[in-house]
Amino acid sequence: MPDTMTFTKKELRVVGTRPVRPDGVPKVTGLARFGADYSLPGMLWGRILRSPHAHARIRSIDTSKAQALRGVKAVMTSADLPEQKFEYVGPERVAVNFWHMTRSVMAREKVLFEGHPVAAVAATSKTIAEEALGLIEVDYEVLPHVIDVEDAMKPDAPLLFEDMITRGIEPAPDRPSNISKRIELKIGDVEAGFAAADEIVESSFKTAPVHQGYIEPQACLARFDTDGQAELWASSQGHFVIRALSARLLGMDIGNLRVYPAEIGGGFGGKNVPYVEPVALVLARKSGHPVKIVLSREEVFKGCGPAAGSIMTVKIGIKKDGRIVAAAGVFKFQAGAVPGSPVMNACMCAFSPYDIPNVRSVGYDVVSNRPKTAAYRAPGSPISAYAVESVIDMAAARISMDPLQFRLKNVAKPGTPTVWGPKHAHEGFAETIRALMQHPAYTTPLNKNQGRGVAAGYWFNNGGESSAAVHINEDGTVLVATGSSDLSGTRASLAMMAAETLGVEFDKVRPTVADTASIGYGHLSAGSRTTFATGIAVVEACKKVIGNLCARAAMIWDVNAEDVVWDGGCARYTGKKSGEFEPLSLKAIAVKKSVTGGPIVAEVSVNAGGVAPGFAAELCDVEVDPETGAVKVLRFVTAQDVGRAIHPSYVEGQLQGGAAQGIGWALNEEYIYDEAGRLTNAGFLDYRVPVASDLPRIETVLVEVPNPNHPFGVKGVGEANIVPSLAAVANAVSRAIGQRMTELPMSPPKILKAMNGGR
Amino acid sequence: MRYEAPRTLEAALALLSSANGQARVLAGGTDLLIGMRAGHVAPELLVDVKGITEMTSILAENGGFRLGAAVTCMDLVEHEAFAKAWPGVIDAVKLIGSIQVKGRATVGGNLCNASPAADSVPAMIAADASVSIAGPNGKREERIENFTTGPGKTALAKGEIVTSFLLPRRLPHSGDAYLRFTPRTEMDIAVVGAGVNLALDDGGVCRQARVSLGAVAERALLVPEAAAALIGSKVDAAALERLAAAASAACRPIDDKRGTREFRIKIAGVMARRAAEIALARARETS
Amino acid sequence: MTKHHVTTTVNGDAVEFLCEAHETLLEVLRDGLGLTGTKEGCGTGDCGACSVTIDGRVVCSCLVLGVEAEGKAIQTIEGMAAGTRLHPLQRKFLEHAGLQCGICTPGILVAARSLLERNPDPTEEEVRYWLAGNLCRCTGYNKIIDAVLDAAREMRGADHA
CATH class of the missing domain: 3.10.20.30 (Beta-grasp domain)
Known part of the structure; x- marks a missing residue:
């Protein structure tokens, strides 16, 4: 990344204000087009046939009757997708294996979970497509299945992959198992640390898989020309990634696939990978017609990754004065039917908020007959934070220390080593905890049956590949194009940074999310990276444009370009030449573009480094009904170090949304399976996300400790907020009922049972 | 699938009796359309009864109310006289789904869907409502507590439909209430529901009571033992405890995704007691 | 058919x-x-x-x-908009950042308008219960509630109250 990127402390005109987002009006008038809102002439409807079994071998698939149905234009199975090499590609933390990915999109030898796609059809109407699915004959040999982590880890468990040898164990085990991977991260001498501790606190925890719960089901529209070129309209967190993965899965050139970003109706990590896109492309290729696929809510729950469930044990050793001297955690994560849970993130983030000399985190990635897990807001970190922050709370109580004071005493600072190697390099953790301590909520008295919980949490945030183009229009207005999909208002934050840099009004800058043929590569809108990394690309492109504008001003004035600076939205002459050199505004230069060199455009691509982590601390007050175990969340305060809030309203919204999802995770959300391994609550009626009347106002505290590596100090805001939420609620409930709750969700039957001494 | 929207009851009955395959009555459709989409039901004929005046009216009758089976929940909630007379029925009807669902869903549909967890049914049982049924062999009346026979099963014979409910005249110093337990504040199916309707004499002694529980058995239960705990008492703490114990004792629930057996049994007593307290307060407020 | x-x-x-x-x-x-x-x-x-x-x-x-x-x-x-004029609810949703991804927004606006037609001066709790059938996964509802209450205030002509 460019080394010129340093945080500026200047007075800012646009950054920090709250303008209306440029893409707002179509979203309140119903005219914004989301994934399901695109149509083309001659379009077919695609539908996917899914496995009714949790685990079965596919003996054969006969599609002939479906193919023969009038109105059916194409039928596909995994035979229409090329086989992929078995290898893990990319950094360990987010490694991809296309052998598994193609099988996730369409089952091959076996179905591995209820809802696993086995075939798909494209027909002239939804009704015909549905009828055709019923005509596809799949001969299954039903196999024993396994749903939960503990069961899947047993030596006699049914195996999803008969040849899977656990990675990360030396020497390698000689027998296959459902444990895909073991990870161990450590610093110091953990045994010596515990030996030196005055108190040791240990507990085990369990969390259920939860769904991201985006309101828009996956949807796309594909067309495929006979010359091999294709177009795809897709709702995703990254159309460049969808393009790359879809092209790979179809065995086509990336250059032959153009992906247009639809508006995306929520993702939270769940729309980072393709589900329907490769299927629609194959059906379009086979039929010669455009094909639209829109999933049902049931398909979303059954087929498109929840976040992992877990079982965990965490132990910490402390001195009497509250210093943590040793910590150990074992984190066993459900990966679903394909290896790749975020257990490594969990191991890395677990103890990261704290300065602990001796730490060991051990993680297991375990497959079972559930849908493949997908990323969900700070993937992995909220889960391990739930266990760690619960034990921290128990430890603080053990020595009768204020729980925030206890955390502050142990908080990580620049120079504190992380369990994965590098030292922490940024401020902000202590500031965030202090901000929460100073919030009036922290000292408000509680009543009977009420409890207050606090927790803290760490998230990496991310940088990476982004592109931006800045076009100066001939009337002085500005177009900012990026390749980053906008989930929540990033068009606004990017345009604000451009307006600030260029010195023009916000409404003179029009941002757009460009398709894959119209801008350089942009990675996912994930990892809290867009305003940070794409923001850097935008600012760099603006600076490049400014250089160009200054050169043109010099040409107009006939002076040396080195004597022209950009200030306050104008080119200004700073040299010694005499004469009239009234500052030239962007508009004044723009109108002369044709005589000063033509179009004024700059495009910049970056691979942004300099990431600063996110840190959040939260407070939750609850009241528990002693007769029913029902929990009412009375108050919730979330404090997060955001670096710099470009658009404070949208940043507050991120904090509120993360907290609300965390509350749902803590209290009611879970995947419930029956004996046959079938999901029994694949709908919003029984998969209980919080509704408006369930929640209190969520109070936000924006802590701004700027990231020195970003032109405006941005750290990233999308994820850290959910990391402490589960633990904050759990600590509140535990304190309200005087019993430690060690299992999520803390549904009323579990709480009532705990209150009644386990009966 | 055929769709018909008759304007008279007779026409509706004729359609139903002449149907070749499965025929279904369409009122609010909030259960039926979901079932059709999921492929659980595939009717050959839908008979939309919302155009039949007597099924969509709320009328005074014998000092009570004649409530059309196809009256929507929102229409009922907004009917001031009914809401004043039967606040417990309104408690229940207000809990049938979201505002959007209540704009379509009907009390008749809630009954005929025959879910053990239907909210309006325990409240209507407690209210001592009766059900008017019309069919190819004429009209008949049924006690509401006898109407549902099991999950998805009713006392309706082929070709019969529920046309209306009759809610009796209110006694002096009487009140009703319905409470349910759900994990969320809204949008859930009852884990347990309890309807209580009671009448006091001038001295504040409970002279009549009906208690009904939902979601604790294969159908909503009328629990006379629970009512007996109140009758003759001033609905004091001891009577309420007896009520709670009797309510819990009457439960024969299952474990499912919405709640465990033991949880339902415990909560049934709590809900019945709390509903009785609300009903008592309402009875004391009415002349 | x-x-x-x-x-x-x-x-x-x-x-x-x-x-x-x-x-x-x-x-x-x-x-x-x-x-x-x-x-x-x-x-x-x-x-x-x-x-x-x-x-x-x-x-x-x-x-x-x-x-x-x-x-x-x-x-x-x-x-919902009267020609080129946004409904006050639409404007207030924009001003208060009452949407993030925007997929739930049309439904919430329609439901909120229906509330304000019946109850021009709802409490926060009334708004929350009326909108309980409209799921939003992005916002935690805060700013939606703010937007509805502010729109109600404006529609009552109580801007300066």
Whole structure:
């Protein structure tokens, strides 16, 4: 990344204000087009046939009757997708294996979970497509299945992959198992640390898989020309990634696939990978017609990754004065039917908020007959934070220390080593905890049956590949194009940074999310990276444009370009030449573009480094009904170090949304399976996300400790907020009922049972 | 699938009796359309009864109310006289789904869907409502507590439909209430529901009571033992405890995704007691 | 399969359409009439994204058959702005950042308008309960509630109260 990127402390005109987002009006008038809102002439409807079994071998698939149905234009199975090499590609933390990915999109030898796609059809109407699915004959040999982590880890468990040898164990085990991977991260001498501790606190925890719960089901529209070129309209967190993965899965050139970003109706990590896109492309290729696929809510729950469930044990050793001297955690994560849970993130983030000399985190990635897990807001970190922050709370109580004071005493600072190697390099953790301590909520008295919980949490945030183009229009207005999909208002934050840099009004800058043929590569809108990394690309492109504008001003004035600076939205002459050199505004230069060199455009691509982590601390007050175990969340305060809030309203919204999802995770959300391994609550009626009347106002505290590596100090805001939420609620409930709750969700039957001494 | 929207009851009955395959009555459709989409039901004929005046009216009758089976929940909630007379029925009807669902869903549909967890049914049982049924062999009346026979099963014979409910005249110093337990504040199916309707004499002694529980058995239960705990008492703490114990004792629930057996049994007593307290307060407020 | 001929009004304009008996009003609006502002989030009446009003009553259009629209007046999100003038709720949602991804927004606006027509001065709790059938996964509802309450205030002409 460019080394010129340093945080500026200047007075800012646009950054920090709250303008209306440029893409707002179509979203309140119903005219914004989301994934399901695109149509083309001659379009077919695609539908996917899914496995009714949790685990079965596919003996054969006969599609002939479906193919023969009038109105059916194409039928596909995994035979229409090329086989992929078995290898893990990319950094360990987010490694991809296309052998598994193609099988996730369409089952091959076996179905591995209820809802696993086995075939798909494209027909002239939804009704015909549905009828055709019923005509596809799949001969299954039903196999024993396994749903939960503990069961899947047993030596006699049914195996999803008969040849899977656990990675990360030396020497390698000689027998296959459902444990895909073991990870161990450590610093110091953990045994010596515990030996030196005055108190040791240990507990085990369990969390259920939860769904991201985006309101828009996956949807796309594909067309495929006979010359091999294709177009795809897709709702995703990254159309460049969808393009790359879809092209790979179809065995086509990336250059032959153009992906247009639809508006995306929520993702939270769940729309980072393709589900329907490769299927629609194959059906379009086979039929010669455009094909639209829109999933049902049931398909979303059954087929498109929840976040992992877990079982965990965490132990910490402390001195009497509250210093943590040793910590150990074992984190066993459900990966679903394909290896790749975020257990490594969990191991890395677990103890990261704290300065602990001796730490060991051990993680297991375990497959079972559930849908493949997908990323969900700070993937992995909220889960391990739930266990760690619960034990921290128990430890603080053990020595009768204020729980925030206890955390502050142990908080990580620049120079504190992380369990994965590098030292922490940024401020902000202590500031965030202090901000929460100073919030009036922290000292408000509680009543009977009420409890207050606090927790803290760490998230990496991310940088990476982004592109931006800045076009100066001939009337002085500005177009900012990026390749980053906008989930929540990033068009606004990017345009604000451009307006600030260029010195023009916000409404003179029009941002757009460009398709894959119209801008350089942009990675996912994930990892809290867009305003940070794409923001850097935008600012760099603006600076490049400014250089160009200054050169043109010099040409107009006939002076040396080195004597022209950009200030306050104008080119200004700073040299010694005499004469009239009234500052030239962007508009004044723009109108002369044709005589000063033509179009004024700059495009910049970056691979942004300099990431600063996110840190959040939260407070939750609850009241528990002693007769029913029902929990009412009375108050919730979330404090997060955001670096710099470009658009404070949208940043507050991120904090509120993360907290609300965390509350749902803590209290009611879970995947419930029956004996046959079938999901029994694949709908919003029984998969209980919080509704408006369930929640209190969520109070936000924006802590701004700027990231020195970003032109405006941005750290990233999308994820850290959910990391402490589960633990904050759990600590509140535990304190309200005087019993430690060690299992999520803390549904009323579990709480009532705990209150009644386990009966 | 055929769709018909008759304007008279007779026409509706004729359609139903002449149907070749499965025929279904369409009122609010909030259960039926979901079932059709999921492929659980595939009717050959839908008979939309919302155009039949007597099924969509709320009328005074014998000092009570004649409530059309196809009256929507929102229409009922907004009917001031009914809401004043039967606040417990309104408690229940207000809990049938979201505002959007209540704009379509009907009390008749809630009954005929025959879910053990239907909210309006325990409240209507407690209210001592009766059900008017019309069919190819004429009209008949049924006690509401006898109407549902099991999950998805009713006392309706082929070709019969529920046309209306009759809610009796209110006694002096009487009140009703319905409470349910759900994990969320809204949008859930009852884990347990309890309807209580009671009448006091001038001295504040409970002279009549009906208690009904939902979601604790294969159908909503009328629990006379629970009512007996109140009758003759001033609905004091001891009577309420007896009520709670009797309510819990009457439960024969299952474990499912919405709640465990033991949880339902415990909560049934709590809900019945709390509903009785609300009903008592309402009875004391009415002349 | 014979299709039904349905005559109705959508956003005040007379509309005729043909539909099969099993087609929902949501499908008719989106796939037949091209009014894709009404969203499908669940198809089972649990999320409220498909909220429209029929004769003034807010309903989930996924739980209404197209044929049932005969003779009715349908209002969708596309009819909420008066020509070029946004409804106060639409403006307040923009001002208060009452949307993030925007997929639930049309349904919430339709439902909120229906609330304010009945109750011009709702409490926060009343707004929360009225909107309980409209799921939003992005915002935690805070700013939605703020927007509705502020719009109500403006519509009552109580700006300076």
